[in-house]
Amino acid sequence: MPFKPFTDYLLLEKNYSALTVKxxxxxxxxxxxxVKSEYDTDDVSxxxxxxxxxxxxxxxxxxxxxxxxxxxxxALNTYYKFLLKVGDININPLAKHKALKTSKKIQVPFSEKEIASVLDDAKFKDSFEGVRDKLIIELFYSTGIRRIELVELKLTSFNIHNKTLKVLGKRNKERIVPLLHAVSTTLEAYLKKREDLPSISDEEILFLTKKGVKIYETLVYRxxxxxxxxxxxxxxxxxxILRHxxxxxxxxxxxxxxxxxxxxGHSSLAATQIYTHNSISELKKVHVNTHPRSKK
Incomplete structure (x- = not known):
């Protein structure tokens, strides 16, 4: 494998997740x-x-x-920085590169009413898939976990007694998230349905398909x-959007x-602050409705 040293560097030194490395x-x-096709070279360095x-x-x-x-x-720049670090190159060809301009997308969250409509009024079937789907939605909304984090949850990720969830986030950083009582109840119902599956291939994984194999990201999205x-x-x-x-x-x-x-599971406040633009509108309403001089 030509990039194995770089792979080891990402996994062991940078502590990147397997998904990021892939x-x-x-x-x-x-x-x-x-570069092989256009410049007939096998040496990316x-x-x-x-x-x-x-x-x-x-x-x-x-x-x-x-x-x-x-x-x-x-990704390419990270590779060249690695080569520079180990002495395989003297100059990073991307050192002065400027990123392409991107438009900032405003993610519109679901309203509390929309979420209540799904969780309170949706007709979840009393089946393995119905209870599983309800638990997935409750977990996203009550913990804010990422899709890949949910897919990778194990049976041992939950502490039913303490009502907490252990999440393995980016760069393999662990965090403990509290669970709401309603989520714990749905979890217990799901585990009973899970036990009744005819066969289970991925025993340690929490979320499975009805065939007993690990759930996948596109299914979660669907x-x-x-x-x-x-x-x-x-x-x-x-x-x-549920996390948002x-x-x-x-x-x-x-x-x-x-x-x-x-x-x-953010590493900096800057990453969290992108969610505050919706909160500002709420603060403005409170400010206008409650400040003593707002009506003057």
Missing amino acids: AYLNDLVRFSEF QVNYLQIRSWIVLLVESGIANRSINRKVS IINDYFSLASSKVKKSPH SFATHLLNQGADLNAVKELL
């Missing part, structure tokens, strides 16, 4: 194929910025979003999209920004 390697392989630039132009012309291109270039299509007209209906809703609703109710940061 994405980085995929970008490197695609770039390697490009010896390319120059103009050659990299021609790859970026190709990606742009292919219609790939600037945000995705920046991520691919970032579950959220299907249920919220019944209650919301928003264009984007995804697990991330979790953070926004907590902040609207006066939760401390640092506390929300810890619950979300």
Whole structure:
């Protein structure tokens, strides 16, 4: 494997998740194929910025979003920094590269009414899949976990006695998230349904398909999209929007920004602050309705 030292560096030194490492390697392989095809070289370490630039132009012309291109270039830049660190190159060809401009997307969270409509009024079937789907939605909204974090949950991730959930986040950073009583109740119901499955291949994994194998990310997306299509007209209906809703609703109710940061598993407050724009509108309403001089 040509990139094994780099893979070990990402996993062991940088502590990146296996999913992130897989994405980085995929970008490197695609770039390697490009330079082999265009410049007839197998040595990615010896390319120059103009050659990299021609790859970026190709990606742009292919219609790939600037945000995705920046991520691919970032993976390549990390690789060159690694080569620089171990002494395989003297100059990082991407040292002076400027990221492509991206438009800031405003993610519109679900309203409390829309979420209540799904959790309180949706007709979840009393079956393995019905109870599983309800638990997935409750977990997203009550803990704010990421989709990949949910997929990777194990039976041992839950402490039923303490009503807590152990989540393995980005860079393998662990965090403990409290569970609401209603979620614990649904969890117990799901575990009983899970025990009745005819066969289970992935014994340690919490969320399974009805065939007893580990649930996958596209299925999780489809579950959220299907249920919220019944209650919301928003264009984007995804697990991330539920995570966004979790953070926004907590902040609207006066939760401390640092506390929300810890619950979300963010490494910095800057990442959490993107959720505050919705809360500002709520604060303005409170300010106007309650300040003594607002009517003057």
